[in-house]
Each structure stands twice: as C-alpha cells, then as structure tokens.
Amino acid sequence: MFNRISMIGLGYIGLPTATLFAAREKQVIGVDLSQRAVDTINAGRIHIVEPELDMLVRAAVQQGYLRATTTPEPADAFLIAVPTPFTDGHKPDLSYIQAAAHSIAPVLQAGNLVVLESTSPVGTTEQLATWLAEARPDLRFPQQAGDDADIQVAYCPERVLPGKVVHELVANDRVIGGLTRKASEQAVALYRIFVEGACIITNARTAELCKLTENSARDVSIAFANELSMICERLEIDVWELIALANRHPRINILQPSAGVGGHCIAVDPWFIVDSCPEQARLIRTAREVNDHKPQWVIDQIKLAIADALSAQPGKTMADIQVACLGLAFKPQA
Numbered sequence: 358m359f360n361r362i363s364m365i366g367l368g369y370i371g372l373p374t375a376t377l378f379a380a381r382e383k384q385v386i387g388v389d390l391s392q393r394a395v396d397t398i399n400a401g402r403i404h405i406v407e408p409e410l411d412m413l414v415r416a417a418v419q420q421g422y423l424r425a426t427t428t429p430e431p432a433d434a435f436l437i438a439v440p441t442p443f444t445d446g447h448k449p450d451l452s453y454i455q456a457a458a459h460s461i462a463p464v465l466q467a468g469n470l471v472v473l474e475s476t477s478p479v480g481t482t483e484q485l486a487t488w489l490a491e492a493r494p495d496l497r498f499p500q501q502a503g504d505d506a507d508i509q510v511a512y513c514p515e516r517v518l519p520g521k522v523v524h525e526l527v528a529n530d531r532v533i534g535g536l537t538r539k540a541s542e543q544a545v546a547l548y549r550i551f552v553e554g555a556c557i558i559t560n561a562r563t564a565e566l567c568k569l570t571e572n573s574a575r576d577v578s579i580a581f582a583n584e585l586s587m588i589c590e591r592l593e594i595d596v597w598e599l600i601a602l603a604n605r606h607p608r609i610n611i612l613q614p615s616a617g618v619g620g621h622c623i624a625v626d627p628w629f630i631v632d633s634c635p636e637q638a639r640l641i642r643t644a645r646e647v648n649d650h651k652p653q654w655v656i657d658q659i660k661l662a663i664a665d666a667l668s669a670q671p672g673k674t675m676a677d678i679q680v681a682c683l684g685l686a687f688k689p690q691a
C-alpha cells in the first residue's frame with residue numbers, strides 16, 4: 358500500500374523517520390527547503406547531530422532507498438515534520454505547515470495519505486485538510502467525504518528523546534488521530550512499517566492535545582520545583598534537602614529545580630494550549646511564566662553572590678571572581 362513515502366522537512370524528526378522507512382526498503386523521497394541539507398543527505402551524510410543516524414542514512418542512500426530533493430514529487434503517503442514556532446505574543450506560527458501544504462498539493466493523487474507530525478495547536482490537522490482542499494478542488498477531502506475521501510489526513514505527534522531518536526522512533530508508542538477512521542487505520546498501517554511500540558487510535562484533536570499535554574505536564578512539574586527553590590531562598594531553607602525529604606513520601610516525586618527548562622519543545626508547546634484557551638489554561642500559563650523567569654532569578658542570585666564575595670575580600674575586583682557553570686547539557690547522558 359505504501360511503497361513510495363515522502364517526508365516533508367528533513368530535520369531532527371523528519372530525517373530519522375524518513376531513514377527508518379528507507380531501512381525497511383521503502384522508496385523514500387525526502388523534501389527540504391534547504392539545499393545544503395538536501396545535498397548533504399544525497400551525499401550519504403547528515404546535517405544534524407544524532408547517534409547512529411549517519412550509518413543508517415549512508416546505507417539508505419547507497420542502496421537507493423532514500424533520496425532528497427527540494428521539490429515534492431508524487432508518493433503514496435506524505436508526512437510533514439516542519440517547524441512550528443510561536444510568533445510575538447506566543448501565538449503559534451503555522452506558516453511552515455501552510456507552505457508544506459501548498460508545496461505537496463499539486464502532486465497529491467487520489468488514494469494518498471497525508472500525516473502531520475509537527476507539534477501543533479488543536480485544530481491544525483483540520484486546517485491542513487482545508488488548505489489542501491482549497492488548493493485541490495478536483496479531489497475530495499475528509500471534511501467533505503469522510504471515509505470516502507480521495508485523500509485521507511491524520512495527525513501523529515512525535516515524542517522522541519534527542520540522542521536516542523533512532524531507538525525511540527521504533528520503540529515508543531504512537532498516538533494516531535485521523536480526521537476519519539479510515540485515515541487512522543491507514544496511518545497505523547504506515548507507522549507499522551517500522552514502529553514496534555503500540556499504535557493507538559484516537560481522533561486528530563485529541564492527538565494534537567496529547568502532545569501538548571505531555572510537554573505541559575513536564576513544564577508544570579518543573580515550574581513547581583523552580584518555584585520551590587525561590588520560596589526556599591526567601592525562607593532560608595535548603596531546597597535540595599527539602600525535596601529529598603518530601604520525596605521520601607511514597608506518593609510524592611518532586612523534580613529538581615534548575616535555571617529554567619531545557620530543550621526547544623517544553624518552552625514552546627504549552628503556549629499553544631494557552632493560546633487556544635486563555636481563560637482556562639491559567640496553571641499552564643503561570644508555569645510558563647515561572648520557568649521563563651527562572652534564568653533571570655538565577656542571574657540575580659549570581660550577582661548577589663559576587664557582591665558578597667567582593668565585600669568579604671577587600672581589594673578583590675570582578676576580574677578575581679570565578680564563576681563555575683555546571684551542567685551545560687539539558688538532558689543527562691543515557
């Protein structure tokens with residue numbers, strides 16, 4: 358059913374995903390706007406940092422299963438993994454998805470499946486189907502024809518850990534939300550090509566919110582630890598001792614405070630929920646604000662410590678101060 362698969366966006370998510378389809382001997386056409394990325398991949402090399410991926414890409418390209426291009430070509434299934442940043446005022450920027458939709462629309466054929474993988478606000482998969490339908494009035498889409506549509510459209514978010522992407526793409530469970538039942542079933546058949554985890558069907562809106570919920574849950578938990586550290590500083594209590602003691606409760610597991618949150622997903626995705634439901638998402642917004650404020654709080658603490666050190670040692674200047682910065686990685690080595 359899916360012999361030619363096209364991946365739109367060959368970054369940290371798209372390239373490993375495309376490569377795993379190619380490793381299962383599917384013809385994969387990778388599409389990216391970046392000529393440098395396309396040239397690097399076609400030379401059998403990678404333009405991103407991810408363990409194991411270079412060997413897999415080299416083999417897939419050499420064996421003729423993976424090819425990159427800047428222009429979409431016809432395929433049986435299209436997956437979209439383009440960026441979804443936010444704009445001023447923390448509004449989701451869907452322009453990359455819209456551009457991807459416009460680029461694949463001319464090559465869509467009846468029987469195709471389109472899967473959105475980009476982390477997206479609720480309703481984006483429906484919006485994607487609308488953009489495709491506007492560009493291709495000659496084809497029927499799920500919002501018009503349901504299961505009988507010429508083009509099926511689904512959402513399937515990604516939840517991999519950078520540094521372990523190749524392993525987790527295969528092993529993790531996938532949440533798959535089609536705009537129709539048929540879209541979900543087709544998407545399951547697509548991911549089953551390489552996914553060994555469970556492929557669980559829901560609807561597109563639930564799948565979209567599921568991804569945002571996962572990262573918001575992390576953000577809220579981290580914000581709790583970060584807020585505790587600021588409370589403890591004010592009350593002159595050692596936050597590390599406090600959390601270690603509290604975690605001796607059999608049902609408490611407080612995270613460790615730090616200088617904010619790491620990575621590029623957790624600091625972005627919760628805003629997509631806040632933007633959709635500003636009146637309801639009060640805790641999620643506050644967690645974002647607590648975590649966003651934490652780096653400045655840490656800087657202020659460092660300035661205070663420097664001022665204390667200078668006043669305790671007359672004659673010393675700023676040039677004599679050494680600041681140790683520990684833990685520059687945002688995730689521990691596996």
Ligand SMILES: NC(=O)c1ccc[n+]([C@@H]2O[C@H](COP(=O)([O-])OP(=O)(O)OC[C@H]3O[C@@H](n4cnc5c(N)ncnc54)[C@H](O)[C@@H]3O)[C@@H](O)[C@H]2O)c1
Binds near residue numbers: 365440441474
């Ligand atoms: N990186 C992660 O760990 C991770 C995890 C889960 C979800 N996500 C989500 O997956 C999506 C992709 O993230 P990523 O980390 O792979 O991004 P990335 O920046 O590494 O890659 C995106 C690629 O898309 C290309 N691109 C942009 N517009 C395009 C278009 N119209 N046509 C073709 N290519 C286009 C870019 O040139 C880039 O190479 C985002 O929504 C992100 O939030 C990322």
